[in-house]
Amino acid sequence: MDQARLVPDDPVFDFRQCMKLLKSTGKKASSLNELMRLIRVASDNSIYHHTHEYFFRGRILEYTNDFARWVGENLEAHVLAENLSVIDPFRHGSIASLRDELLNKIEAYIKKFPSPGKVFSPGEEFFFQETVTFVFPTEYSASSLEEFVEALKKVDDSSIYWHFYEGRVRVEGGVNDFSNWVGDSLGLGGLSDQISSIDPFMHSIGSIREQITGYCARELEKGKKEGAAV
Amino acid sequence: MISGYEGTSPERDLEFLKVLGEKLSGRSVLNVNSTKSGGGVAELLNRIVPMLGELGLDARWEVIRGDADFFDMTKKLHNSLQGNREHITYEMWEHYYQVNRRNAERLDLKADFVFVHDPQPLPLIKNPKREGTWIWRCHIDMSSPQKNALRRVSTLSRLYDAAVFSVAGFAMQMPMPEYIVLPSIDPLSEKNRELSAEEIFAVAARFGIPQDRPVLLQVSRFDRFKDPIGVIKTYRLVKKYNDCILVLAGSPATDDPEGARVLEEVKEFAKGDPDIKILLLPPFSDKEINALQRMAAIVFQKSLREGFGLTVSEAMWKGKPVIGGAVGGIPYQIINGMTGFLIYSVEGAAFRARQLLNNEDMLRRMGEQAMEHVRNNFLITRQLRDYLSVLVSLENREKTLIELV
Numbered sequence: 001m002d003q004a005r006l007v008p009d010d011p012v013f014d015f016r017q018c019m020k021l022l023k024s025t026g027k028k029a030s031s032l033n034e035l036m037r038l039i040r041v042a043s044d045n046s047i048y049h050h051t052h053e054y055f056f057r058g059r060i061l062e063y064t065n066d067f068a069r070w071v072g073e074n075l076e077a078h079v080l081a082e083n084l085s086v087i088d089p090f091r092h093g094s095i096a097s098l099r100d101e102l103l104n105k106i107e108a109y110i111k112k113f114p115s116p117g118k119v120f121s122p123g124e125e126f127f128f129q130e131t132v133t134f135v136f137p138t139e140y141s142a143s144s145l146e147e148f149v150e151a152l153k154k155v156d157d158s159s160i161y162w163h164f165y166e167g168r169v170r171v172e173g174g175v176n177d178f179s180n181w182v183g184d185s186l187g188l189g190g191l192s193d194q195i196s197s198i199d200p201f202m203h204s205i206g207s208i209r210e211q212i213t214g215y216c217a218r219e220l221e222k223g224k225k226e227g228a229a230v
Numbered sequence: 231m232i233s234g235y236e237g238t239s240p241e242r243d244l245e246f247l248k249v250l251g252e253k254l255s256g257r258s259v260l261n262v263n264s265t266k267s268g269g270g271v272a273e274l275l276n277r278i279v280p281m282l283g284e285l286g287l288d289a290r291w292e293v294i295r296g297d298a299d300f301f302d303m304t305k306k307l308h309n310s311l312q313g314n315r316e317h318i319t320y321e322m323w324e325h326y327y328q329v330n331r332r333n334a335e336r337l338d339l340k341a342d343f344v345f346v347h348d349p350q351p352l353p354l355i356k357n358p359k360r361e362g363t364w365i366w367r368c369h370i371d372m373s374s375p376q377k378n379a380l381r382r383v384s385t386l387s388r389l390y391d392a393a394v395f396s397v398a399g400f401a402m403q404m405p406m407p408e409y410i411v412l413p414s415i416d417p418l419s420e421k422n423r424e425l426s427a428e429e430i431f432a433v434a435a436r437f438g439i440p441q442d443r444p445v446l447l448q449v450s451r452f453d454r455f456k457d458p459i460g461v462i463k464t465y466r467l468v469k470k471y472n473d474c475i476l477v478l479a480g481s482p483a484t485d486d487p488e489g490a491r492v493l494e495e496v497k498e499f500a501k502g503d504p505d506i507k508i509l510l511l512p513p514f515s516d517k518e519i520n521a522l523q524r525m526a527a528i529v530f531q532k533s534l535r536e537g538f539g540l541t542v543s544e545a546m547w548k549g550k551p552v553i554g555g556a557v558g559g560i561p562y563q564i565i566n567g568m569t570g571f572l573i574y575s576v577e578g579a580a581f582r583a584r585q586l587l588n589n590e591d592m593l594r595r596m597g598e599q600a601m602e603h604v605r606n607n608f609l610i611t612r613q614l615r616d617y618l619s620v621l622v623s624l625e626n627r628e629k630t631l632i633e634l635v
Contacts, residue, residue, distance in 0.1 A: 017242055017245075017246075019242075019246060019615070019619070021409060021616060021619040021620065021623055022398070022409065022410035022411075023407060023408060023409055023410065024395060024398045024401040024408040024409070024410055025403075025408075026401060026402060026403025026404060026408060027403065028398075028399075045630050122373040122374040122399070123373050123399040123557070123558065125399070127398035127399060127401075129398055129410065130630075131630070132619070132623045132629070132630055132631075132632060133630065133631045133632070134246070134619055134622070134632050134633075134634060135631065135632070135633050135634065136245075136246060136249050136633070136634040136635070137635065138245075156240070156241065156242040158242060
């Protein structure tokens with residue numbers, strides 16, 4: 001997969017935004033066995049799209065990836081859907097290990113329930129897709145925490161996604177861009193850790209924005225009080 | 231023209247269009263289809279071709295010409311690719327190729343990028359003078375095509391450099407890159423623009439639609455796949471608990487002999503209930519449809535089978551939650567429980583309608599979320615953005631991440 005890196009200790013944080021162009025692979029599964037067979041041979045890009053990029057689409061209600069959603073909604077295999085939904089793609093160091101976990105869970109389910117469901121209507125199959133990611137600058141940048149929090153309130157959701165979710169995958173260490181910059185360039189280790197501790201599974205992009213701005217506002221308030229005390 | 235979308239389309243999309251326009255500045259883009267007016271493709275091209283020009287591309291639009299036999303054959307081909315049984319003879323195929331050969335000689339097909347829309351002009355790819363990158367833009371649902379038609383179309387489509395389909399389920403497996411570009415609505419068109427309260431009341435008065443009770447609406451052709459009888463049954467279940475009006479509005483389907491029969495059945499089924507309004511609207515009743523969608527409390531799209539079903543996005547854009555069948559493109563538009571409800575039965579549709587009618591907050595919230603979902607995903611500026619992204623992607627074929635500075 002292509003990599004785009006932020007300079008870790010860059011004094012200026014340039015907010016960027018992204019969009020995804022979908023591609024069809026033409027491959028589709030209408031049963032669990034087919035799904036398993038195709039997950040085994042799907043490109044890394046396709047696995048990445050159906051797991052990591054699920055968060056970009058802001059549909060985190062019951063499921064946290066496309067495989068879980070299809071298994072739950074179309075095959076009505078709810079136990080497996082729940083098992084697949086707890087897979088955290090951001091905790092996997094590679095697509096290969098994520099792919100293994102997906103396959104293991106499906107395989108274990110098939111062993112337990114040897115006649116898993118199947119969809120029969122055209123259009124209800126699982127369609128393997130890929131994406132091309134486009135990244136481009138926004139008009140916002142920050143060289144202080146004040147500027148950072150102001151920009152954070154205004155940038156597009158795709159900017160939060162790019163820095164908070166995809167940042168974890170792009171930069172070694174699994175840490176998002178915001179935490180990296182706040183820690184490395186502003187020297188605010190505590191704030192950096194707070195941002196890192198936000199659970200991407202439990203929040204929409206909107207609520208991640210709110211939480212980060214909240215943490216930053218408290219940090220600024222703390223700074224003001226300490227300044228006044230001196 | 232693009233500035234007209236400021237404040238309506240997401241700022242991100244407009245910024246992205248500008249960046250992509252700069253990247254592709256000076257490239258020539260040709261669109262080829264089979265009609266200058268009427269139908270979704272012509273409607274789309276009428277808007278996006280001038281916008282491409284405004285973004286700095288050299289944009290042109292050519293229309294192929296054909297006789298009645300040609301269009302009769304392409305109608306059969308279209309139906310056949312959508313799964314209907316049609317008899318297309320060898321002579322009909324030969325005529326199809328011949329008409330396209332004549333058009334290839336007549337038209338100026340030179341461009342850096344050529345978008346060929348739908349199957350009518352598909353054989354233009356065999357033009358020996360072909361230059362540039364050729365992209366087949368297939369707007370139709372090919373998820374369960376007739377084999378013979380698919381075989382012929384496949385042979386031609388595989389000669390293209392890339393293809394674009396509306397959703398993954400409509401695509402077929404081919405050797406070249408296949409992109410997915412979801413359809414869109416134009417928020418500035420007559421069908422979707424803001425209307426004043428006076429304009430809405432005038433339409434209600436003209437059709438005799440009372441405004442003292444909530445209006446339930448379905449806009450669709452009178453076609454069994456749109457389940458108009460199911461919508462009346464739904465309304466009857468709702469009516470036991472909540473007094474309401476049902477409006478079924480649709481244009482006559484001139485190419486569908488069954489349409490008249492379905493309309494008669496619907497009228498018969500609705501007979502005796504003054505609160506059911508069946509409106510047969512002439513083609514291009516855009517303003518009337520706009521007003522009906524705006525006066526409705528809830529909109530149904532209770533289809534049993536559907537293409538993409540853009541009427542769903544049209545209603546959502548007007549802040550209405552839509553209760554729709556989980557078929558075709560409807561699940562792409564309705565996020566169940568968030569921007570509307572996906573349903574599988576008359577009972578399910580009635581239950582969701584009652585839930586919304588009895589919970590004003592939910593009705594308003596879902597309507598707002600529906601509108602935002604359309605703003606972010608189904609406006610024409612997003613579709614144009616995707617088309618330009620396809621071109622940039624084709625110039626960077628091996629890349630999965632493209633940085634635009």
